[in-house]
Amino acid sequence: xxxxxxxxxxxxxxxxxxxxxxxxxxxxxxxxxxxxxxxxxxxxxxxxxxxxxxxxxxxxxxxxxxxxxxxxxxxxxxxxxxxxxxxxxxxxxxxxxxxxxxxxxxxxxxxxxxxxxxxxxxxxxxxxxxxxxxxxxxxxxxxxxxxxxxxxxxxxxxxxxxxxxxxxxxxxxxxxxxxxxxxxxxxxxxxxxxxxxxxxxxxxxxxxxxxxxxxxxxxxxxxxxxxxxxxxxxxxxxxxxxxxxxxxxxxxxxxxxxxxxxxxxxxxxxxxxxxxxxxxxxxxxxxxxx
Amino acid sequence: xxxxxxxxxxxxxxxxxxxxxxxxxxxxxxxxxxxxxxxxxxxxxxxxxxxxxxxxxxxxxxxxxxxxxxxxxxxxxxxxxxxxxxxxxxxxxxxxxxxxxxxxxxxxxxxxxxxxxxxxxxxxxxxxxxxxxxxxxxxxxxxxxxxxxxxxxxxxxxxxxxxxxxxxxxxxxxxxxxxxxxxxxxxxxxxxxxxxxxxxxxxxxxxxxxxxxxxxxxxxxxxxxxxxxxxxxxxxxxxxxxxxxxxxxxxxxxxxxxxxxxxxxxxxxxxxxxxxxxxxxxxxxxxxxxxxxxxxxxxxxxxxxxxxxxxxxxxxxxxxxxxxxxxxxxxxxxxx
Numbered sequence: 264x265x266x267x268x269x270x271x272x273x274x275x276x277x278x279x280x281x282x283x284x285x286x287x288x289x290x291x292x293x294x295x296x297x298x299x300x301x302x303x304x305x306x307x308x309x310x311x312x313x314x315x316x317x318x319x320x321x322x323x324x325x326x327x328x329x330x331x332x333x334x335x336x337x338x339x340x341x342x343x344x345x346x347x348x349x350x351x352x353x354x355x356x357x358x359x360x361x362x363x364x365x366x367x368x369x370x371x372x373x374x375x376x377x378x379x380x381x382x383x384x385x386x387x388x389x390x391x392x393x394x395x396x397x398x399x400x401x402x403x404x405x406x407x408x409x410x411x412x413x414x415x416x417x418x419x420x421x422x423x424x425x426x427x428x429x430x431x432x433x434x435x436x437x438x439x440x441x442x443x444x445x446x447x448x449x450x451x452x453x454x455x456x457x458x459x460x461x462x463x464x465x466x467x468x469x470x471x472x473x474x475x476x477x478x479x480x481x482x483x484x485x486x487x488x489x490x491x492x493x494x495x496x497x498x499x500x501x502x503x504x505x506x507x508x509x510x511x512x513x514x515x516x517x518x519x520x521x522x523x524x525x526x527x528x529x530x531x532x533x534x535x536x537x538x539x540x541x542x543x544x545x546x547x548x549x550x551x552x553x
Numbered sequence: 554x555x556x557x558x559x560x561x562x563x564x565x566x567x568x569x570x571x572x573x574x575x576x577x578x579x580x581x582x583x584x585x586x587x588x589x590x591x592x593x594x595x596x597x598x599x600x601x602x603x604x605x606x607x608x609x610x611x612x613x614x615x616x617x618x619x620x621x622x623x624x625x626x627x628x629x630x631x632x633x634x635x636x637x638x639x640x641x642x643x644x645x646x647x648x649x650x651x652x653x654x655x656x657x658x659x660x661x662x663x664x665x666x667x668x669x670x671x672x673x674x675x676x677x678x679x680x681x682x683x684x685x686x687x688x689x690x691x692x693x694x695x696x697x698x699x700x701x702x703x704x705x706x707x708x709x710x711x712x713x714x715x716x717x718x719x720x721x722x723x724x725x726x727x728x729x730x731x732x733x734x735x736x737x738x739x740x741x742x743x744x745x746x747x748x749x750x751x752x753x754x755x756x757x758x759x760x761x762x763x764x765x766x767x768x769x770x771x772x773x774x775x776x777x778x779x780x781x782x783x784x785x786x787x788x789x790x791x792x793x794x795x796x797x798x799x800x801x802x803x804x805x806x807x808x809x810x811x812x813x814x815x816x817x818x819x820x821x822x823x824x825x826x827x828x829x830x831x832x833x834x835x836x837x838x839x840x841x842x843x844x845x846x847x848x849x850x851x852x853x854x855x856x857x858x859x860x861x862x863x864x865x866x867x868x869x870x871x872x873x874x875x876x877x878x879x880x881x882x883x884x885x886x887x888x889x
Contacts, residue, residue: 298666348849354665355612359805360848362614362798367841374834481794485677488670496666523685530674530681537671538659 265396270518271511272394276403276472278510279410280306281529283465284487285494285502286417287458293434293497294454297346298354300361303484304368305459308334309466310475311372314381323383331463337368338459339452347451365480372477385471402471409468413461414503421499430454434497482526486513489529493536508532562730565813569726573719577712587711587783588827593718594779595819599803600722600729600812601772606801607810608733609765610745611661612669615676616800619649619770621683621792623777628698628787629689638701642778646771653770654763661762673794680792695788698781714783721779722816725772729812732768741765773800802844808854817856 284302291299312330317323345360352360386405391398421427433440433450441447466475473479490509494501509529517525576589602616626645630636636644660671683690690696701708708714732738740761743751752758781787790796799822807818826836851858 298669345845345849352848352852355606355610355669356848356852358612358614358666358669359801360845363841363844363848365841366795366798366837366844370835370837370839370841374838485670485673489674492667492670524681527678527681530678533670533674534656534678537663537667 266518268395268397270514272397272399272403274511274514275507276400276406276469276510277513278490278507279406280465280469280473280483280506281486281490281509282503282506283410283413283461284483285490285506286413286499287462288487288491289497289499289502290417290430290454290458290461292491294430295346295451297357297361298488299341299455299458300358300484300488301341301365301368301480302458302462302487303480303482304365304372305334305338305462305480306466306469306483307372307475307477307480308337308368309463310383310470310479311376311381311466311477312463313467314383314470314475315376317383323386327464327467330467331460334459334463334466335456338455342451342455346455347448365484369477369480376477378477380474380476381470382474383467383470386468400472402468406465406468406472409464410503413464414499417499426453486529489533489536492533562727562734565730566723566727569813569816570723573723577715583711586715588824590711590715590718590783591780592816592820592823593715593722594776594783595800595803595823596722596816597718597725597779598773598776598800599807599815599819600725601769602800603804603807603809603812603815604729604732604741604765605769606804607808607814608738608741608745609762610741611762611766612672612801613676613766613769614669614673614794614797614801615679616672616769616773617792617794617796618676618679619653619773620777620780620796620800621679621789622649622652623774624698624781624787624791625683625690625777626774627701627778627781628696631699632696633689638699638782639703642701642775645778646774649774650767650771653767657763657766658759661759661766673797676792676797677794680789680794683792684789690789693789695786695790697786698784700784701782708782711783714779718779718783721775725775726812726816732765733812737761737764798844799840802840802847804854806843806847806854808857811854811856811860814854814856818854821855 284306287302287305288299291297291302309327309330312333313323313326316326316329321329341361341364345364346357349356349360385400385402387401389400389402391400392404393399419427421431429440429445430450430453432443432445433447437447440450466479469475486509487506490505491502492505493508494503494505509532512532513525513528516528573593577586580586580589598616598620602613605611605613623642623645626648627638627641630641630644631638656675660668660675663671684693708717733741740751740756743754743756744758744761748758777791780791803818803822804815805818806821807816808814822840825839826833829836829839832839847854853861
């Protein structure tokens with residue numbers, strides 16, 4: 264039982280990070296139909312910028328704010344410089360562009376920072392909390408708490424604010440949204456900024472647990488994508504549940520089956536979902552118009 | 554007669570053969586045999602991938618997985634099981650083709666992002682197996698490859714592999730051109746332009762896509778085997794995600810739907826890092842920028858764009874249509 268709990272805790276912690284990455288995917292996908300493969304790089308930037316700013320003597324909260332700002336600027340820049348000029352291109356073209364952006368950001372981080380792994384001190388100490396024989400790191404609570412906070416904030420944003428509703432309207436039908444006076448270009452920018460900020464935050468809170476380096480983004484993006492697919496692309500609640508499920512599956516695979524193949528879990532999940540439930544667990548069947 | 558010279562079948566192949574034969578006279582050192590052998594080898598894989606991407610309009614972000622299968626087949630089988638290298642090569646091709654056949658059926662039903670991610674997942678799983686089964690593959694450090702023996706002679710030396718890979722590339726290009734001009738090729742182009750229209754015209758879409766997927770996997774495995782034979786060592790990097798991406802970039806840079814574009818794209822991407830060894834650190838930044846720049850500004854790729862320029866007919870700039878979300882966009886890369 265203690266073992267099971269232990270695996271669940273670690274699964275939920277990484278799962279929360281995947282959920283945040285998946286949410287980032289979902290927001291951009293809903294606003295623009297683009298799958299942003301550079302989403303993981305926002306997580307990387309969040310972690311790396313915080314680490315380096317903190318090492319330079321900036322207090323942790325400000326370092327974190329700085330990292331989020333940097334990620335948002337990069338996100339907006341990505342949209343302005345790479346996505347907007349290719350508006351109307353096929354899915355494949357956009358995929359290659361965002362993968363290019365991801366490769367570029369990775370390369371830039373490798374040159375701009377370094378190739379080492381870095382960590383941050385845990386926000387509120389390292390004393391583990393004992394829960395029924397399993398241990399829970401206080402930092403895990405930070406991760407889960409931030410994820411919860413973001414989900415609630417997004418829920419309020421999308422359902423209670425005019426701006427959030429404008430994003431929803433754009434995702435439903437861009438042309439109609441334009442016709443009722445929504446500035447869809449601005450919506451795109453906002454969605455990139457928001458999802459970059461979410462990614463960066465995930466990177467910051469998880470760094471004390473999992474470490475960070477210039478290359479963590481790729482795998483995170485893929486796993487976050489698996490999570491988003493599992494929940495049904497474009498469904499925010501699905502993204503969160505999908506993220507937690509991928510995290511849990513991964514932790515149980517590592518615990519009970521083989522730690523070498525824990526990274527395979529996410530991809531096997533992707534393949535199974537695609538083969539058997541192409542719409543995801545919570546997605547609707549899509550009817551394509553010829 | 555003169556017209557025949559300008560067809561890809563005659564003219565293109567002749568140019569390719571001429572380049573392969575003449576290039577060595579300009580090599581300042583033997584090292585260049587190796588680099589250009591790598592260009593021809595990459596081209597073999599890229600021609601196959603281009604058939605899939607450029608003609609059938611299906612993306613694959615996992616072809617390095619097949620490349621890795623080819624490479625590790627000729628390393629693991631002779632080393633651990635005493636299988637002769639040449640037979641190991643054939644087994645590698647069969648395994649890659651068989652795997653493509655098995656996963657191709659469900660995967661190729663998917664479209665756009667979903668297909669990209671499914672192929673990517675498949676590629677990463679293959680790379681993961683190669684990395685983790687260290688008792689056979691040597692793990693992340695890789696392994697050395699037993700030399701190929703033909704007619705009692707050990708094939709070694711980059712210059713020998715230069716000629717072998719060059720000759721193979723010519724054959725592969727010829728096969729690809731034949732395929733493009735066959736009923737299958739026409740069917741593929743129809744699938745690319747509109748799957749529904751193709752289906753209405755009685756094309757078995759699933760079968761045509763699967764055919765070219767299997768073929769491209771076999772080409773990739775062949776390239777991987779050659780690369781491994783030329784050796785001296787192989788590592789799981791050959792099968793990893795970034796290598797898959799590099800293959801895709803080669804297709805895109807050279808031009809989707811252009812057989813010889815594949816060779817140009819491969820030459821570009823293989824030689825570029827050699828020219829920029831000083832900037833080794835910046836390699837990935839450059840790669841990323843190239844991918845974005847080509848997709849934004851030169852979506853047709855080098856060879857089709859040049860072709861247009863030479864024929865002196867610029868397609869009028871496409872009017873920006875208001876993009877309707879969730880609708881599939883018209884594909885922009887027309888076969889040339």
